[in-house]
Amino acid sequence: MDFIVDYLSFFVIQGEGGDNNAAKTFTHYQTMDREDYADSELKSFLDGEFARIVKRKAERHPATDAAPTKIGRFIAEPGYELDSNPNYNTFQRLRTAADATEFHGFADELVRLYMDAAAVRGGAFIVVHATPNRYTDQPILFVLKCDFEPKIARITDERNLISHVEMAISARNMKSIQYPYMPEEGMLEYWELKIHQASHARYFEDFLRFVSYEKAMPELMNEQVLTMVHEYMEDKWQGHESEERQQEAHQYEAWAASEKRELQEAWSHEQVVAAADRLVEQQPNLTVAFKLGDVSVKGPLAEFGRSVHFATYNGRYVALIEGDFFQFDRSVSPVELLTPPDLLEVLEVVGRGKEKDDSPQNGNGSAGGNGNPTDNLPY
Numbered sequence: 001m002d003f004i005v006d007y008l009s010f011f012v013i014q015g016e017g018g019d020n021n022a023a024k025t026f027t028h029y030q031t032m033d034r035e036d037y038a039d040s041e042l043k044s045f046l047d048g049e050f051a052r053i054v055k056r057k058a059e060r061h062p063a064t065d066a067a068p069t070k071i072g073r074f075i076a077e078p079g080y081e082l083d084s085n086p087n088y089n090t091f092q093r094l095r096t097a098a099d100a101t102e103f104h105g106f107a108d109e110l111v112r113l114y115m116d117a118a119a120v121r122g123g124a125f126i127v128v129h130a131t132p133n134r135y136t137d138q139p140i141l142f143v144l145k146c147d148f149e150p151k152i153a154r155i156t157d158e159r160n161l162i163s164h165v166e167m168a169i170s171a172r173n174m175k176s177i178q179y180p181y182m183p184e185e186g187m188l189e190y191w192e193l194k195i196h197q198a199s200h201a202r203y204f205e206d207f208l209r210f211v212s213y214e215k216a217m218p219e220l221m222n223e224q225v226l227t228m229v230h231e232y233m234e235d236k237w238q239g240h241e242s243e244e245r246q247q248e249a250h251q252y253e254a255w256a257a258s259e260k261r262e263l264q265e266a267w268s269h270e271q272v273v274a275a276a277d278r279l280v281e282q283q284p285n286l287t288v289a290f291k292l293g294d295v296s297v298k299g300p301l302a303e304f305g306r307s308v309h310f311a312t313y314n315g316r317y318v319a320l321i322e323g324d325f326f327q328f329d330r331s332v333s334p335v336e337l338l339t340p341p342d343l344l345e346v347l348e349v350v351g352r353g354k355e356k357d358d359s360p361q362n363g364n365g366s367a368g369g370n371g372n373p374t375d376n377l378p379y
Contacts, residue, residue, distance in 0.1 A: 009107035031104035072211040135186030143177040273305035314351025
């Protein structure tokens, strides 16, 4: 997707921002219209970035709260429209600017708001009004923050912007805001924007104080599971308060707050499958990850009770995973040459490995101390 840049304002921020009391200043270098941009060195530096920003994937419920790319939504009180949101109004003024001078004035307001955010660092701050040359004639606003780096693209003065002297900016770790959000080519969501901040410092989340973000998938799943636990407790105790109920509630609270959790053995298989189905109905891409002994497994939550099963046998926990084929991705191993035995044959040895490990006779690497461990190799 190509863009036609209508207006661009280029600012440089000086000063480090780990300390809010540190001196931070900014300088307006230049505001360009379409003709100025077409003849500038910025064109070759930025043209490919706009399409990259738009195409960058963002999950509405990311896998982690620290995901670098997020979808934000303007906050509005019930019954109020978008124009009640200060951040939206700032962006909308920039999108509807009548000329380069007006655009510069609104961009100046934006950079001043950004300077009040925590952890602001030196670099280039670029505000761009651009129109896709396909799919839609509606302008898109890009806000770009490039940190200083040596020997890449260098900023000199207000006239040349980029040359090979003094300060340098890089697109490698460029932070960006795109408004409106475009979930599909030509489809614009005016209530939403997309931010990308390849850094632990949440520059844009702090800057955009009237924008909210959906909860990360783990937090969302935790809340929904705890809601189910609460419903289960209400159904089980029917409003009856007792010491046993308080003790059970405390056990669930301790379990949910623990970093490393163990199997609780509190619900039946049917209850767990029903709860998992309820979650998957809302979020089809949910996963379940667990560790059994030293073996880690991760898969779709939807497969629990279907192709993934938990069981006990001979006093040991067993995880059963069924499927039509095996696939091995890493280096070749002898396991790939196996002709799998029948499941009932495998169950006969479940638990016995633990007994052998604990046996005092198992100290010399051979069964019962007799025989050569290589006798049965197929070569």
